[in-house]
Amino acid sequence: MKLLFCLKNQQGQIEQWIDFSSSKLDVNLKRLLLPRVGYGPLIKPAEDIFIAEVKRGLGTLNKHLASRTFLVGDSVTLADIITTCNLLLGFQLLMPKSFTSEYPHVETYFGTWSIKQSLVR
Numbered sequence: 001m002k003l004l005f006c007l008k009n010q011q012g013q014i015e016q017w018i019d020f021s022s023s024k025l026d027v028n029l030k031r032l033l034l035p036r037v038g039y040g041p042l043i044k045p046a047e048d049i050f051i052a053e054v055k056r057g058l059g060t061l062n063k064h065l066a067s068r069t070f071l072v073g074d075s076v077t078l079a080d081i082i083t084t085c086n087l088l089l090g091f092q093l094l095m096p097k098s099f100t101s102e103y104p105h106v107e108t109y110f111g112t113w114s115i116k117q118s119l120v121r
Helices: 008-036 044-065 078-094 104-120
Strands: none
Touching: 008 044, 008 078, 044 104, 078 104
C-alpha cells in the first residue's frame, strides 16, 4: 500500500477530513472512554451529548463514504489513516455492532482498513 502525493486541490479536503475526524470522532470517543477506564466520573448528561456527537460524526462520514472508497480522491491519504486511527478505539471498545450497524459504509471502510493492516504485518 502506497501513500501517494495528492493534487493541490485535494490538500484542503484532506485537512478538512483530518480536522473533522479529530474534532467530531476522536475527541468524543475519548470522552466516552476515559470515565470507563477510571479517568474521571461518568456523568450521564455529558455522556448523552458525546454519544449524540459521535452519531452525528458517523452519519456524516457514512453519507460521504456511500459513494467512495477513500475520503479524498482515489487513493489512500493521510485523512484515511488518521480517521481510521481515530475510529479504532471506538470499534474495539465502545461501539458494539448494534451501534455501528446504522453506519454500514463506515463499517465497510473500517473493515477494509483492518484487513489491509493485517496484510501489511
